[in-house]
Amino acid sequence: MREMLSRWRLMIDRWSTQTFYQRFESIVALILTFMITLVIMVALFRLFIGVVGGLVFGALNPLEYTVFQTVFGQIMTLLIALEFNHTLQYVVTRQQSIIQTKVVLLIALLALARKFIILDLKTTSAEALFGLAAITLAVGITYWLMRERDDRISQQD
Numbered sequence: 489m490r491e492m493l494s495r496w497r498l499m500i501d502r503w504s505t506q507t508f509y510q511r512f513e514s515i516v517a518l519i520l521t522f523m524i525t526l527v528i529m530v531a532l533f534r535l536f537i538g539v540v541g542g543l544v545f546g547a548l549n550p551l552e553y554t555v556f557q558t559v560f561g562q563i564m565t566l567l568i569a570l571e572f573n574h575t576l577q578y579v580v581t582r583q584q585s586i587i588q589t590k591v592v593l594l595i596a597l598l599a600l601a602r603k604f605i606i607l608d609l610k611t612t613s614a615e616a617l618f619g620l621a622a623i624t625l626a627v628g629i630t631y632w633l634m635r636e637r638d639d640r641i642s643q644q645d
Contacts, residue, residue: 517579524573528566535562557606564602571595590638593631600624 503511539559542548549555575591603620 513579517576521573521576524569524576528569528573531562531566531569535559535566538562557608561602561606564598564605568595568598568602571598590631590634593627593634596627597624597631600627 503514506514539548542555571591572595575588575595600620600623604624607617607620609617
């Protein structure tokens, strides 16, 4: 909470020195942060009610594969939204002027991991699996290359 307040103070302190477009970016990021926060709260509430209610009333068997897929798919969705929201907070406070490409790639990898968790192998075609595998490989290699580049740059400093 203290860190969040210091970020807000930082944003207010820098407001007068920002250009019109930087202020616009900050406002848009702030609105997106608020909207994603609402989505996270609703999704968390639905997940909580579904899991607790299902376990209490015996309608939810956590050992059943489809239940496992659904619950962990919802959890991964929340993690993706949290990471995206965390990234937007840096834009709001102007600690980063734009969202870092590496972070977007990591969020994409999380989304792909979620897709693999909720995937029904019985109904998914081989072409779709091949496409998902190719996308995962491409995003993973891109992230690895960017990380390698950043590691080399930091070693030179």
